[in-house]
Amino acid sequence: MNRYDKLSQYVMAILFLIFIGLILFLNLLLPKKVFSESENRKLEQLPVFSFHSFISGKFTSDFEKYMTDQFVAKEIWVDVKSSVDRVIGKKESNGVYLGKDGYLLQKFVERSESELKEKVQTINSFHSSTPELTKYIMLVPTAVSVLQSKLPDYVSGDRERVLLNDVRTSLNPGIHYVDVYPVLSSRQNEPIYYKTDHHWTSKGAFYAYQQLSKQMGFTHKRDEDFDIRILTHDFYGSLYSKSGFRNLSPDSIELYIPKNEWEYTVEYVEEQQRTDSMYELENMKKKDKYTVFFNGNHPLIKINTGHKEGQKLLVVKDSYANSFIPFLTSHFSEIYMVDLRYYEGDVASLAQQHQIHDMLILYNMNTFVEDPSINNLTDTKE
Template sequence: MENETQLTSKLLSLLLLLYIGVIAVLNLLASDRSFSESENRMLNQLPHFSLKALLSGGFTADFEKYVSDQFVFRDFWIGAKTDTDQLMGKKKSNGIYLGTNGYLIQDFIPPAEENLKEKLDAIHAFDRATPEMKKNVMLVPTAAALYKDKLPKYAIIGDQVAYMKKVQQLLHPNIRYIDVFPSLYTERDQPIFYKTDHHWTTLGAYAAYLELCRQMGLTPQNEEEFTIQQVTDEFYGSLYSKSGFRHIQPDRLELYLPKDQEKYTVTYFDEEKTTDSLYTTEQLQRKDKYAVFLNGNHALIQIKTANPSGKNLLVVKDSYANSFIPFLLKHFSEIDVVDLRYYEEDLASFVEEQGIQDMLLLYNANTFFEDPSIQNLTE
């Protein structure tokens, strides 16, 4: 019996060493990947070695990230881990909750008071620098605020709505805050958010558009004026990629196409390209299918429409605006779209040069509170 136990122990040890050896060899032979389709993000590459980086600890930290990202069969191991976690009853992975009905819901982390103050200071400074332009601020609640009943039992999540109300209260009175929470809450039983992605659906964007029109005094387009076209039913979004949760049904992605659409032009300045469509259908063949709207994110996009009013609108935004902007074409002659994460010019000077009369700052709550780029308004 003792000999059999020793033999089994040696055999297991040999198998373990063999496994480690095979994995090590495969890691050495495998080519580094630059992009993960399943996670929808760029992967860390081999960091540059220097004595300074080594002594500071930066090289070691970057090398660990590199090894983690380039580990052979990474996608398989991520899936295996989340499958195991689910079997053990765990409902949270990488900041994403697995809710009821297959909803993936991103956690909300309350912002530091100082960071919030810096963002509001930047908005107010920009307001002072562009006194002739009317300002509108729309912060969009995410699924974490609207679908609390879908969260796992005992899930602890920050009060997103309370912080949005705080922004509303602290904004100067001459800046209009467009509260879309009531409108979205009314429609919460409809698919206004994707299950696998952090964005709102086109239906959710349309509900917010109606509220924008009401508060800005615009005549909205009725839903009957659009042809609603489903362009894919195989959309796996950012939360699916980030969480690692699998065995979830994909989302449908729809476009609202005006039945009497007039001609317009869309210019992407970073690509020096002009097109006659807000939609890039080639993106539907790729992982990030949401990029069908405005071909993803760009520093500056200029849209010229057939509207004869001569009214210009500046949209300062994150990616939530990409599916929202198509609804605005009927109301403005020109729409300039700026993403502060990529835009590096003086925005106040741009406003003056273009003679822009109205501005819409549109962010989802998570991006607004987490991303520091809003401070680039005045830089």
């Protein structure tokens, strides 16, 4: 090897070290993001170190998630990797499957059995301590377990369904479990989930609303009772951004507007804002168009529907509820929406204060498994 070859190797090694150092420098010094608009979720923050968390492995696991979420120019790297993966025929990128007919499907990531048991125990404990509340729980299966025909041939969504059944059989018998898997599965050839986003569509939420009506005993509205308005044909959702898969057709977003709609008010309690619409149409100009429903997620929302004779409903929810709740405004006088990821109040006190007798817990199964905030249900706040 002559000296020029050695020199070129030294130069390449130095450039590589400079590149690694620059990436490390930027990761350390750039401000950390709290929320990802493209993925519509809170990003992991630097975990607090403790000897116990380090020994148990929780600290290293959380730190790895933190570094993944906060890595500099993450979306650019994801796009590059996904483009390479697609060229070589790979059907998975960053936890998202490239399915058939242009569907992107979020991979179901199972957490430890003990974490799931803790969440069920929390719900059962809350039920025992609040016997005056009639409780319903709707855990919505995600597209990966419902749209079996859209999955890559080597993927199965069976595990999510197994855990759904485990939760159902572990709940206190006094809690009404609303099983929406059969109705969604029977409609899987319809657009009940977005192709590029992890949420269900308004049509999927509509079928689940009809199923809830059978459990709660009210008469649901039919298709012909709504004006169905298409807001856009150009929606690229969270899975499109997260996966990096490109050259896919966009989604449409529909609103189901009751033909005989009552006047209502929507109050964002902690923000001290009030409006007469459940829809923020200005958000159709944004990247995350799903936030047209209630302008995204908020700690506490109160809806006064004008139905003086109706019951009051408390909904503990994730973002799947945002396109679901509008169907309920024809059946309740007041609806309180609590998102435990942001709400710092006491849920039992809230129900008692407003004399609420019916409660719905509504999560998609992926969020229910991954997000620990449901455990805040039994936390006593001052």
